[in-house]
Structures are given as C-alpha cells and as structure tokens.
Amino acid sequence: MASIRRELGEDAIIVATSDAPGGGVQVRAASDQPMGGDVMEAPRERAERIHSEIVRQRGDDADGIDRIIRALGFHRVPDSAIEALARFCEMQEDGPAAHLLAQGMESRYRFAPIEGQPGEVLLFAGAPGSGKTATLARVAARAAAHGVPALLIATDCERAGAEARITELAEKLCLPHALADDPRDAEALVQAAGDQLVLIDAPAANPFDLDDLDMTAAFAAAAEAEIIAVIEAGTSPDDAFEAASLMASIGACRTLITKADCARRKGAMLAAGEAGLAYAHLSASPYIGAGLAPATPLRFARTLLDLQDLPEDAMLEGDEA
Template sequence: MTLIRAELGDDAIIVSTQRAAGDGGVRITAAIEESTLDRDIERALDDPGAGPGADTPAPSAAYDPRIAVVQEALGYHGAPRALTERLAQAVGAAEAEAPLDACTAALADAFAFAPLPARKSPRPFLMVGPPGAGKTITVAKLAARARLINRPVGVITADSVRAGAMAQLAAFTRILEVDLKRARGPESLRFLVEESIGLHDLVFIDSPGINPFSAQDMAFLKELIEAADVEPILVLAAGIDPMEGAEAGESFAQVGATRLLATRLDMARRLGGILAAADRGQLMFSEVTISPHVANGLVPLAPQALAKLILPRQDEDEDPTREASADVMPQSDRPPFDLTEAVR
C-alpha cells in the first residue's frame, strides 16, 4: 500500500489482487478513488443557486428491477459487498430481461466453472480443506461416480491424523470393490501416485483436515501437494461464514488449489461463504453435493444452476406485471428450489 500511494497518491485504493503465473508473485490493480462527497461540496459552492431550495436533478440511471432482485438475494446470502457490486454491474450490463438470465450471465462473467472429469484424468485429485468439510465422503462419492460408469478408479488416503479416517473410507471402498491405499507422508504419497499411473483412469486422494490459519498445517499440506503431481481441490461446506470462507479460499489457493467443491448444499440456506471463497481465491466452481448418499447427490455446477440457488424461487403462475413490493414473501420464508432440479 505504501508503494501504491507513493505512485498514485494518498487516495489510491487496491481494486484487485491476482497471483501471477510462473514466478509466484502477485499482480495488484490499483486506482484513485474520487470522493463523491467532495465533488458534491465543490458543486454546491460553485453554483450560487444550489441549496435547500434548488431543484434536484433526476437520477441519471433508470431503476433496474433485475439489479434490485439480485442485490437483495446476494444480501440475504451474505455475499461480500465488493462482489455484490460487481455482480450488480454485470447484471445491469446483461442483455437478458429476466433476473435469472441476467444473474446467470453475471455469474458466468465473474466465475469460472470447471467440473471434475468423470471418465479420465492424467493427474490425481487431492481433496483438501478444513476439518469437517466433507472430504472423505466427497472422495467416496467421486469414486462411486467413476465405478457406476465402469471406470478404473484408485483411492488413496493421506489422512493419518483423524481417528477412524481410514476405516470410514475403507467401508465405502469395500462396497465399491476399490483397493484403498494409505500414504503415511509426502514421500509415501509420491510413491503411490507414481504406482497408480497407467492402472487407473481416475485417482482420488483424501487428506487430513487442515487449519487454513495454521502455518504448520499449511506447510504440511504444501509438502503433500509438491511431493506428487496432483491437483488440489478445495472442499468447503456451503454454510461457511463469508469472511471465513474468503480467507480459507485465499489460503488454500496459495498452496495450489484450483477448484472449489461445495458440500452440504442440502443443509445450507446461505451461499455467501462459497461465493466469497471462490472470489477471493480465484477458484473455479466444480461440483456440489446435495445429499449424504454416496451413490448420488454429486452434481456439476453451472452458472444457471448457481443463479437458481442464489435467487428466490418465483412461482410459475406469478403475475409478472405485479408490483415487486406487493405480496413479496421475506426471502428467508420462501421455499428454496429443489436442489436436484436447480443444479441440473
């Protein structure tokens, strides 16, 4: 911030930060923020007619009901203010007339969506995240999805910390008839990953719960990631606090996480936490879990599905000409979309 202010002045603000490719540096975009209050004061002093009795000019921009709907919904979900403002601007610029379609376009512009491959991948996927996020059950779901379409799948657990972690995953892999391998550290993981090359179309790896605010935990996770050629996938519960989610997303992204897999959508009413995590960490949305059942409930996420989950449900027989303020149910009382219908 000192360097930025030395270059642009004391009114400079940071607009965004982005990890630079290759050298591990950070690209910072800064701008000069003009004070609206100062401009209003200057205008009033320069205009003798300005004052309590002066005519108030009409606002330059017309009211956009699409923006109002999206802003209200994002406010309910607890999305960060900066993200809400960016999405609102994108909604206003969208050509679509319906709020759902405009929100879909805004989300597609703000986020990347990259579901995990269901058939084959040259790199194993390492599920990472804080304790209790649902990494183990997610590994089981991913393995089950592969087995249901008859793909050779390998499962490795690197979780030697949580009591019963191996037994829990083994209970699922026995049913799936998948051999479960155990890595006892970074070097063991590297050996097992190299051993799996050519044997399996897909390899999924469970990892211990990592505290994103612990330097020791993050250092251990970085060793695991760097020991083998794996892609870390951040697993977060959908109901995480937005501020905690944002910081967790940024922390895991710094050690190489590229995608976000959100769990427990069936137990969350507000999605601001995963929106904040994906935004701060610049993570791609992949899948979401909408059921505790291993054989189903794992669904790829797309922009329209996310828009449906964010916006309040509108009854199909609702009169579109009715005033927005009339007969509006508080968002917390509105029936949510059927999750399976929404994400599909």
C-alpha cells in the first residue's frame, strides 16, 4: 500500500489482486486524483499560466507556441501533457506550429504502427461502439493489399449482431473467418492458422469492469496475442486515460485511436499516450477501405491543430461555449 501511494498519491486504493505468472502478486490500484498531478491548479489555469510565461519571455517569437497551447487547451488535453509539450516547444527554434508540436510529441510519446506480418496475432479490445470491429477490418484490408493472408476471429458471440457483422466484413474482404466462444476455441484456431496474420475481435468490454478486463486478458493469453486498445478520439480525456491505464494493466502496449473525423475535442488522443501506450494508427473515416493511417507525430499534431475556427480565447472557453 505504501508503494502504491508513493506512485499514485495518498487517495489511492487497491481494487484487485491476483497471482502473477511465475510467482509474486499482481496488484491493480486506482486514484481519484487528477491525472498528471497538481491537485491545487485546474488544467486550464495551468495552461493559462504557462501560456503567459512563454509569451512574456519570447514575445513575437511565441506565435507557434501560442497556437499550440490554445489548441491543446481547447481539446482538454491533460494538463501534464500541455505543460510538457509547451516547455519542450519553448526550448526549440521558432517554426511552424505543426512541426513544433510534432517534435514535442515525438519526444514524449511512442509511435509504433501495426506491420501486419504473417504469423502475427493481434487482439483488438475496446468499449462497445468504439469501432474495434471496423478497425480490425481495416487492418485486414491493408494486409490483404500487401499480399499477407489473414484470418479474422470473432469472440463477441453473445452481443446481438456481432457475429453477423464480422461475417459480413470477412466476406466483403474475401478473407476466412471463424468464431470462438471461449479462450480455448481461440487458442485452437490460432494454432491451426499457421503463418496467417490472425486478427481477433475481442468481446466488447467495459474497460472499467474488472471482469470484462479479465475476459479480454484470458482471450489474449490463450491466443498469445498482443492487445491493441481501441479508444475513441471523442472520449473524455479522464476516461481515456483511465481506460488506457487499465488496458495497459492487462498487457496492452499499443493503442489505436478511432473516429477522429467526428470528434470536436480530441484530448483523448494524448490522454492514451499519457497512460504509456504507444500509438499504432489513427482512424478518421467510417469507410473500411479508407481512413486508417499509421500514427506519426506530424499526423497527430496536424489533427490537433486543424481548427480553422478556433476562437482566440479557446483555451479559456467554458464547456458550454
């Protein structure tokens, strides 16, 4: 408990414990403190203070940084990220805002697009409606375009329409598909897949429900699959940070951001990185054959700065504005 409170603060609690593989104990903990730390200063107050300091120090040379801070504040990016990115940009030579922000993001986050190699096993996990099934189909389409054979496996057999959805997508892509009612079925299908790229559509899971997380982890362990956390760009940053952290606790290392085309505020994009997940891809289209782009610092920076009608006081505007 002392170790956890050193990491998460005095309000941290233990929510679950379990035996760890190979001995030891795994502990899941949570805290009600705001992410990134300073409980005495609200995010927008912190952003305003940093903004004022940089403008005062750099004067006319702060135009790019000014745009970056206003945009990040508008998106409700976590205050820890705003401060770190602003401080990084402050130390760079003045330049286009997108390039400054991209350099800052490259220094703070990891970017690791999905390669889609033969024999790779990926499990896409996310909340209901997050777009994980469509995302899986997009990854399969990219693999097929590069001549990589893929097998689609559906595990969400209880949710209405889920089985029909994966079947329809597989048939449209002319790819084989299979159903797995439980982790043992998934394990058998993966073993029989040989050198195919295997893409598993995990059961829709509430990332804040430990039973759902355990089920996702069980499928991943049985199939020896890497968990890809699928997170909507329009999710509230606090929820995205906690969901990404909990996904990381069951082994997820990468995230894929979806629905960036229909989210006005996209603070969740950076909240997932603040939780330690590497970025794989960014989805910005409802169509299976388009809209899935490899995650790069410059692509993320341009997405966050692409606000033609951003008001001058965007950093300080209220939620009702």
